[in-house]
Amino acid sequence: MSGLDRYLLTVDQSTAGTKAVLTDREGRIRHRCSLGHRQIYPQDGWVEHDPLELYDNVKGVIRGVMEQAGIGPNEVAALTITNQRETALLWERETGLPVGNAIVWQCRRSADWCERMKREGLEPLVASKTGLPLDPYFSAGKWRWLLDHAAGGIPAERLAAGTVDSWLIWKLTGGSVHATDYTNASRTQLFNIHTLMWDEELAERFGIPLSMLPEARDSNAMYGMTDEPELFPVPKPIAGVIGDSQAALFGQQCTLPGMAKGTYGTGTSVLMYAGDKPVQANQGLVAAIAWSIDGKAEYALEGVIRSTGDCLNWVRNELGLFSDYSELETAVAEIADTGGVYLVPAFVGLGAPHWNARARAAVIGLNRSSDRRHLLRAALESIAFQVADAVRLLSAETGEPLRELRVDGGATANELLMRFQADLLDAEVVRSDAAELSALGSAYMGGLALGWWDREKLFSFYRKVKVYSPNMAKDTRERLIRGWQAAVKAVLVAEETSRDD
Numbered sequence: 092m093s094g095l096d097r098y099l100l101t102v103d104q105s106t107a108g109t110k111a112v113l114t115d116r117e118g119r120i121r122h123r124c125s126l127g128h129r130q131i132y133p134q135d136g137w138v139e140h141d142p143l144e145l146y147d148n149v150k151g152v153i154r155g156v157m158e159q160a161g162i163g164p165n166e167v168a169a170l171t172i173t174n175q176r177e178t179a180l181l182w183e184r185e186t187g188l189p190v191g192n193a194i195v196w197q198c199r200r201s202a203d204w205c206e207r208m209k210r211e212g213l214e215p216l217v218a219s220k221t222g223l224p225l226d227p228y229f230s231a232g233k234w235r236w237l238l239d240h241a242a243g244g245i246p247a248e249r250l251a252a253g254t255v256d257s258w259l260i261w262k263l264t265g266g267s268v269h270a271t272d273y274t275n276a277s278r279t280q281l282f283n284i285h286t287l288m289w290d291e292e293l294a295e296r297f298g299i300p301l302s303m304l305p306e307a308r309d310s311n312a313m314y315g316m317t318d319e320p321e322l323f324p325v326p327k328p329i330a331g332v333i334g335d336s337q338a339a340l341f342g343q344q345c346t347l348p349g350m351a352k353g354t355y356g357t358g359t360s361v362l363m364y365a366g367d368k369p370v371q372a373n374q375g376l377v378a379a380i381a382w383s384i385d386g387k388a389e390y391a392l393e394g395v396i397r398s399t400g401d402c403l404n405w406v407r408n409e410l411g412l413f414s415d416y417s418e419l420e421t422a423v424a425e426i427a428d429t430g431g432v433y434l435v436p437a438f439v440g441l442g443a444p445h446w447n448a449r450a451r452a453a454v455i456g457l458n459r460s461s462d463r464r465h466l467l468r469a470a471l472e473s474i475a476f477q478v479a480d481a482v483r484l485l486s487a488e489t490g491e492p493l494r495e496l497r498v499d500g501g502a503t504a505n506e507l508l509m510r511f512q513a514d515l516l517d518a519e520v521v522r523s524d525a526a527e528l529s530a531l532g533s534a535y536m537g538g539l540a541l542g543w544w545d546r547e548k549l550f551s552f553y554r555k556v557k558v559y560s561p562n563m564a565k566d567t568r569e570r571l572i573r574g575w576q577a578a579v580k581a582v583l584v585a586e587e588t589s590r591d592d
Contacts, residue, residue, distance in 0.1 A: 095165045095166050096165075096166065096167070096168035097115060097116065097162070097166045097168070098113040098114060098115055098121070098160075098162070098166055098167055098168065099113070099114045099167075099168055099169055099170075099171055099331070099534045099537045099538060099541075099543075100112070100113055100153065100156065100157075100167045100169070100170050100171070101113075101114060101170070101171045101172070101173065101331075101530040101531075101533045101534045101537070102149055102152070102153070102170060102171070102172050102173070102174075102259060103173050103174075103335070103527060103529055103530040103533070104145060104149065104172070104173070104174045104175060104255050104256075104259060105174075105175050105335060105356060105357070105529075106175045106178075106195065106196070106197075106356065106357040106358075107127060107128075107130075107356070107357055107400075108125050108126055108127040108128060108148070109125065109126050109128065109145065109148040109149055109151075109152050110123055110124065110125040110152060110527065110530060111123065111124050111125075111149075111152035111153050111155065111156035112156070112527050112530040112531075112534070113156055113160055113162075113167075114530070114531065114534035114538075116538075116543055117552075118531070118534075118535070118538070118544070118549070118552035119525075120525055120526075120527055120530065120531060120534075121160065122156050122159050122160040123156060123527065123530075124152045124155035124156035124159055125152060126148040126151050126152055126155075128140060128141070128144050128145060128148055129141060129144065130195075131192060136198070136199040136200065136202075136439065137198050137199070137200050138194075138195040138197045138198040138439070139192035139193060139194060139195060139198070140178065140192060140193045140195055141192055141193070142180050142182070142189040142192065142193050142258055143188075143189065145193070145255065145258070145259075146258070146259065146262045149259060149262075149263075150319070150321075150322060153322055154322065164322070164323045164324060164325065164327070165325070167323070167327055168327075168328075168541060168543075169327055169328045169329065169330050169331070169537050169540070169541060170263065170317065170327055170328070170329045170330075170537075171329070171330060171331030171332065171533040171534050171536060171537035172256050172259055172260065172329065172331070172332045172333075172533060173256075173332075173333055173334065173335045173338040173529045173530060173532065173533035174254065174255040174256040174259070174275070174334060174335055175195075175196060175255055175335060176196060176254065176274075176275060176278045176334040176335060176336065177196035177228060177229050177230050177233075177254065177278045177279075178193050178194065178195045178196050178230075178233075178254060178255050179193065179194050179230040179233035179234050179237070179252070179253075179254060179279075180192075180193035180194070180237070180252075180253060180254075180255075180258055181234065181237045181238070181241070181242060181250050181251065181252050181303070182250070182251050182253075182258065182261070183245065183249055183250060183251075184249055184250065184251050184266070185249065187261070187262065187266050189258075190237060190241050190242050190243075190245065190250065191237060191240075191241035193255065193258075194233040194236065194237065196228055196229075196358075197228075197357075197358070197397060197398075197401075197439040198227065198233065198439075199227045199439055199440060199448050199449075200227065200233075200236055201227040201232030201233055201235065201236050202227045202448045202449065204227075204232045204235060204236065205225045205226055205227050205232055205448070208225050208296075208297075209225050213225060213296060216292075216293070216296075217280055217293065218372070220283045220284070220285070220290055220292075220293060221277065221279075221280050221281070221282060221283065221284060221290075221293070221378075222277070222284050222369060222372050222377055222378025222379065223278070223280050223372075223377050223378075224375075224377065224446050225280070226446055226448060227448050228395065228397070228442070228448070229278055229279060229280045230254060230278060230279035230280065230281075231279055231280040231281050231293075231297045231299060232280075232297075234252050234279075234299050234303075235297060235298055235299065238298070238299075247300040247302055247303055248302055250303050251269050251303055251305070252299065252303040252304055252305075253269070253271060253304075253305050254271060254275045254278070254279070256271055256272065256275050256332050256334070257269060257270065257271045257275070257305045260305075260314055260315065260329060260332070263317050263318070263319060263329060264314075264315040264316065264317065264318050264329070265318030265319070267315060267318065268314055268315035268329075269305045269306065270305045270306045270307070270308055270314050270315070270332075271305040271306070271307055271308070271332070272307065272308055272309065272310045272312070272332040272333055272334070272383070273287060273307050273308070273309065273310065273380045273382070273383040273388060274310060274333050274334040274337040274379070274380050274381070274382060274383075275332075275333075275334045276289070276305075276307040277379065277380040278334065280293065280297070281293050281294050281297065281299060281304070282307065284369055284378060284379075284380055284388075284390075285369065287307070287380075287383070287388060288307075289301055289304055289307065308332075309383045309384060309385065309386060310331065310332060310333040310337075310341075310382045310383055310384060310536045311330065311331060311382075311384050311385065311536045311537070311539040311540045312330065312332075312540065313328055313329070313330050313540060314328075314329040314330060314332055315328075315329055316328055316329070317329065328540075328541075330536070330537045330540035330541065331533050331534065331535070331536035331537025331538070331539070331540055332533070332536070333382060333532060333533050333536055335354070335356075335360075335529040336354055336360035336362055336379075336393070336529070337362070337379065337380070337381055337382055337391070337532070338528070338529040338530070338531075338532030338533045338536075339352055339354040339360075339362075339499050339500075339528040339529045339532055340352050340362045340364065340381055340382075340391060340532065341381070341382055341532035341535055341536065342499070342523075342525070342528035342529060342530075342531035342532030342533075342535060343497040343499065343523060343528055343532075343553065344549060344550050344552070344553040345362070345363075345364045345497060346364060346389075346546075346550070347364060347494075348364060348365065348366055348489070348491045349363070349364075349486075349489070349491035349492060349493060349494045350363070350364050350494050350495075350497070351363040351364070351482065351485060351493055351494075351495075351496055351497070352496070352497045352498065352499065352528070353478050353482075353496055353497075353498045353499075353500075354498075354499050354500045354528065354529065355399055355400060355474065355478075355498065355499070355500030355501065355502035355503055356399070356400050356500045356501070357398075357399070357400050357401045357404075358395070358396050358397045358398055358399055358400075358401065358442070359396040359399040359400075359474065359477065359478055359481075359500075360393060360394075360395060360396070361393065361394040361396070361443075361478055361481040361482055361485065361496075362379065362381070362391045362392070362393045362394075363391060363392050363393075363482075363485040363486075363489055363491070363493075364381060364389075364391050365381075365390045365391050365392050365489055366389065366390060367387070367388070367389055367390065368390060369390045370390060370392045370488065370489060371488075372392060372488070375394075375442075375443040375444030375445055375446050375484065376392050376393060376394055376443055376444070376481075376484055376485065376488055377392070377393050377394075377395060377443075378390065378391075378392060378393075379391045379392065379393045382536070384536075384539065384546075392485055392488055392489055393443075393485075394442070394443035394444070394478075394480070394481025394482070394484060394485055395442040395443050395481075396442050396443060396477045396478065396481060397436075397437075397438075397439050397440060397441065397442040398436040398437070398438050398439060398452075399436070399473075399474040399477065399478075399502065400474075400500070400501060400502055401436070401438065402434065402436035402438070402470050402473055402474070403416075403419070403470055403471065403474075403502070405436070405438065405470075406466065406467060406470045407419075410466075412463050412466065412467055413467060416504070416505065419467060419471070419505070420505055420506070420507060422463070422464045422467050422468075423464060423467050423468040423471055423507055424507060425464055426464050426465065426468060428468070429456075429465050429468045429469045429472060430456075430458065430460065430461055430465050431456040431458070431574065432454065432455070432456045432457055432461055432465045432466065432468075432469040433454070433455045433456055433469055433472075433473070433476075433574060433575055433578035434452070434453075434454050434455075434466065434469040434470045434473045435452060435453050435454075435455065435473065435578050435579055435581075435582045436452050436470070436473050436477075437450040437451055437452045437453070437582055438451075438452045441579070441582070441583075443480070443481050443484065444480060444481070444484055445579070445583065447583060447586060449586050450582050450583060450586045451582065451585070451586065452582075453578070453581065453582050453585070454466065454469065455577075455578040455581055455582075456574070456578070471505065471507065471508050471511075472508075472511060474502060474508060474512075475508060475511045475512040475515050476515065476571075476572070476575040478496075478512060478515075478516075479512070479515040479516050479572070482496060482516055482518075493516065493518050495518060495519045495520070495521050496512070496516060496518060496519070496520045496521065497521050497522075497523065498512075498520055498521065498522055499522070499523060499525075499526065499527075499528035499529070500528075503522050509522065509557075509559045510559050510562070512559070513559040513560060513561045513562075514561050514562060514563035514568060515563075515568060515571070515572070516561065517561045517563075517565075517568065518561060519558055519559065519560055519561070520558070520559040521555050521557070521558050521559075522555070522556055522557040522558075522559075523553065523554060523555065523556060524554040524555070524556035525554070535549050535552075
């Protein structure tokens with residue numbers, strides 16, 4: 092490796108946009124560039140992305156971050172990838188063109204398919220092998236839908252199936268590599284987290300030909316060389332591929348039992364590290380492969396929350412109640428509480444602990460004195476309530492008390508939210524000095540692959556920038572949680588009633 096190989100360039104392809112991030116040999120993020128992409132809503136409950144737009148944006152941010160940093164391709168040692176998980180797509184191997192849009196993790200179009208599989212008694216088998224419930228959140232039903240409705244009879248041997256990481260690897264290598272990492276594979280409902288292999292029985296039951304699926308590899312494996320001369324005249328290795336939530340867990344260096352992280356994005360993933368053996372997932376949690384390094388898998392338990400930052404986007408974009416996040420923070424600070432108003436953001440159903448894909452969002456507790464500020468604060472607090480629900484379950488199921496919650500993502504810049512989160516958890520909430528923890532975790536994996544660092548060195552890279560300590564009376568906390576739980580119950584009862592009708 093030449094002395095010019097100064098940076099790892101991470102592509103962080105998320106639900107709302109794509110970033111390119113440059114990380115140096117001291118494990119610090121030095122430059123970043125981002126682009127947003129369209130959110131496509133063909134009908135109620137459906138969410139899509141254009142795969143070609145995603146890849147165009149990947150190329151755009153790679154160019155942008157190098158221009159911003161004033162560097163040439165020779166200063167990039169390798170590319171790493173972290174991505175929105177579960178989002179699924181199919182493409183033709185010969186042309187490299189997608190078969191329709193990518194179906195986003197939020198999309199509920201495969202809910203009926205999942206219900207049918209449940210009625211056939213398949214859910215216990217899926218849970219025992221994959222750690223996941225049968226739910227439209229995950230990839231298998233999305234691939235099945237694309238085969239049934241978009242593939243147009245194209246033979247399976249001509250198709251490739253993948254999550255977003257696989258798509259980007261395929262495109263960046265000029266179609267020479269069809270691969271994924273274990274963390275992304277484990278979110279498909281087709282991957283056995285005990286054997287670390289695609290499961291033939293599940294693939295057959297779901298009607299997904301194994302020939303379409305990517306090769307699964309360690310997160311710190313080498314994935315091939317780039318074949319994009321306009322970006323890199325000399326091919327660069329791709330190493331360090333990992334789903335965004337697991338990448339954030341690794342970036343936060345939550346590598347001891349009881350350590351947990353919360354990534355506050357469009358949705359929120361709360362992961363607690365569980366060691367070198369899978370933990371049985373109950374109570375609406377899911378078992379997860381945290382990462383696999385040099386052939387050894389490590390595991391976590393996860394609470395998946397479908398709508399957190401997306402709820403704030405809704406009150407901003409659809410209701411027009413604020414224009415920027417500084418205005419939001421000012422407005423909610425003008426009132427002491429929500430006045431008993433709760434917003435349950437089940438826009439695409441509810442995740443942990445309920446896993447109800449058909450639930451609908453609701454505002455509970457409005458009165459004549461409620462105003463814009465109460466609704467804004469209820470939207471903000473809904474994030475903390477959902478995270479607190481997940482953390483309590485994680486601690487109960489692992490038997491490990493929460494040491495601290497390490498947080499990342501855009502919403503963590505909101506001081507009121509972070510203080511309220513610490514109060515609800517009755518535990519410290521800690522923010523890192525790095526904002527892009529998913530990108531950092533992916534870069535760490537790439538650095539391990541290149542031999543830049545070892546695990547001990549990575550542990551020393553973690554740097555706290557802010558600690559929020561709890562400061563709420565116990566009776567107040569319990570009263571607020573009771574109100575939240577009553578609001579969620581009302582949403583679930585409404586869903587049951589509408590289904591009966």
